[in-house]
Amino acid sequence: MSALRVDRVVTSGTFSLDGQDHRVDNNIWLAGDDHEVLVIDAAHDERPIVAAIGDRRVVAVACTHGHNDHINAASALAGAVGAPIWLHPDDTMLWEAVEPERRPDAPLAHGQVIEVGGHRLHVLHTPGHSPGGCCFHDTEAGVLFAGDTLFRGGPGATGRSHSDFATIIRSIKERLLVLAPETLVHTGHGDDTTIGEEAPHLQEWVARGH
Numbered sequence: 001m002s003a004l005r006v007d008r009v010v011t012s013g014t015f016s017l018d019g020q021d022h023r024v025d026n027n028i029w030l031a032g033d034d035h036e037v038l039v040i041d042a043a044h045d046e047r048p049i050v051a052a053i054g055d056r057r058v059v060a061v062a063c064t065h066g067h068n069d070h071i072n073a074a075s076a077l078a079g080a081v082g083a084p085i086w087l088h089p090d091d092t093m094l095w096e097a098v099e100p101e102r103r104p105d106a107p108l109a110h111g112q113v114i115e116v117g118g119h120r121l122h123v124l125h126t127p128g129h130s131p132g133g134c135c136f137h138d139t140e141a142g143v144l145f146a147g148d149t150l151f152r153g154g155p156g157a158t159g160r161s162h163s164d165f166a167t168i169i170r171s172i173k174e175r176l177l178v179l180a181p182e183t184l185v186h187t188g189h190g191d192d193t194t195i196g197e198e199a200p201h202l203q204e205w206v207a208r209g210h
Contacts, residue, residue, distance in 0.1 A: 002033055002117070002118060003141070004031060004032070004033075004117070004119050004138055004140075004141035004143060005030075005031070005032055005033050005034065005037075005117065006029060006030065006031055006143065006186065007029070007030040007037075007052050008027055008028070008029060008030075008186070009027075009028040009030070009048050009049050009052045010025055010026065010027060010028070011025070011026055011028065011043045011044040011045045011048060011049075011073070012024070012025050012026070012044060013026070013043065013044030013045070013069060013072065014068075014069070015067065015068060015069040016068055016069075017067065017068070017160050017161060018160050018161050024069050024189060025189060026041065026043035026044060026069055026070065026188065026189060027041070027186065027187060027188055027189060027190075028040065028041050028042060028043055028049055028052075029041070029145050029186050030049075030052055030053065031116060031117075031119070031121065031136070031138070031143075031145065032056065032059070032116040032117035032119070033116075033117030033118060033119075034056070034117075035056055035057065035117065036056055036057040036058070036059055036116055036117050037053060037056045037057070037058055037059065037116065037117065038058075038059045038060060038062055038114060038116040038121065038136075039053070039058055039060070039061045039062065039077065039081075039083070040062050040064060040136060040145045040147075041062075041063060041064055041070045041071070041147070041188065042061050042063075042070075042071065042072075042073040042074040042076075042077040042078075043069055043070055043071075043072065043073055044069065044072060044073055045073055046073040046076040046077040046080055049073065049077055050077065050080050050081065053081060058081040058082070058083035059083065059114065059115075059116045060083050060084050060085070060086050060105075060106075060114070061074050061077055061078050061083055061084070061085045061086070062086045062108065062114065062134075062136065063085065063086065063087040063088075063091075063095075063104070063108075063134075064133060064134055064135065064136075064145070064146075064147025064148065064149075064188060065088070065091050065094070065129060065130040065132060065133040065134065065147055065148060066087060066091030066092070066093075066094030066095045066098075066130060066132060067094060067130060067148070068094075068097070068098045070147070070148075070188065071087070071094075071095060071098055071099070072098055074099075075099055075102050078105075084104075084105035084106055085104045085105050085106075086104060086105065086106050086107070086108050087104040087107065087108060087132065088107060088108040088109070088125060088131075088132030088133070088134050089107045089132065090127065090130075090131035090132030091130050091131060091132030091133070092104075092132075093162070094130060094132075094162065108123050108125075108132075108134050109123060109125070110123060110124060110125035110134075111123065114136065119138050119140065119141060120138065120139070120140070121136040121137065121138050121145075122136070122137045122138075122139065123135075123136060124136070124137055124175045124176070125171075125175075126146075126147075126149040126168070126171035126172070126175055126176065127164075127167050127168070127171055128149065128155065128156070128158060128163065128164055128165070128166075128167040128168020128169070128170070128171045128172075129147070129148045129149055129155070129156035129157065129158060129163055129168055130148075130162055130163060131162055133147060133148065133149050133156075133168075133171070134147065135147060135149055135150075135175070135176065137179065137183075142180060142182055142183050142184060143183065143184050143186065144176065144179060144183050144184065144185045144186065144195070145186050146176070146185050146186065146187050146188065147187075147188045148187075148188040148189070149168065149171060149172065149176065150172055150176055150185060150187065150193075150198060151187050151188075151189065151190060151193070152185075152187065152190060152191050152192070152193035152197070152198070153193075153198075153201075154198075154201070154205050154210070155168045155169065155172055155205060155210075156168060156188075157210070158210065159210065165209060165210060169202070169205065169206060172202070173202060176195065177195060177198070177199045177202065179195050180195065181194065181195050181196030181199065182194060182195070182196060183195040183196075185198070
């Protein structure tokens with residue numbers, strides 16, 4: 001089996017929730033090999049994502065969660081490359097706020113296995129940042145695509161609608177920090193980290209409450 005190929009595309013745009021707008025840079029991750037790829041999140045502009053895909057077959061556009069800045073290019077991308085969109089059903093209300101006329105093509109579920117480029121990515125349901133938040137873990141490659149559940153320096157934000165701090169802490173503790181310490185974490189925004197770098201700080205996050 002060849003090594004997992006991971007490409008990153010960064011796009012910029014607006015994250016909107018609870019009547020507030022924030023300018024953000026988003027990481028879009030392409031995981032697979034030289035022939036097929038899974039697109040993880042589709043933010044702001046499908047064109048650079050299509051360019052990064054090239055002539056590879058797209059297995060799916062997998063959404064880590066339903067916030068607008070992670071899905072607002074999903075429909076255009078799916079149409080351009082002929083791929084389905086996958087989202088955990090607990091984030092349906094977030095999706096519908098952005099795309100009321102189009103539904104995701106299939107649900108993501110905890111324990112689901114996504115096969116791409118000879119690799120197997122396991123879906124981990126990690127609610128807290130949003131009810132349907134998910135991460136994708138390649139055990140053999142030692143790579144985790146964490147969306148907005150875990151960042152360098154702490155958990156994703158929870159001070160907004162449909163989020164809960166105690167829930168995201170439980171998700172991180174029970175489903176992410178149990179992974180191998182050397183697991184490389186590709187985040188939804190910002191820089192990479194590892195499980196080993198973040199694990200010692202769990203109680204600090206609990207103490208500060210965010």
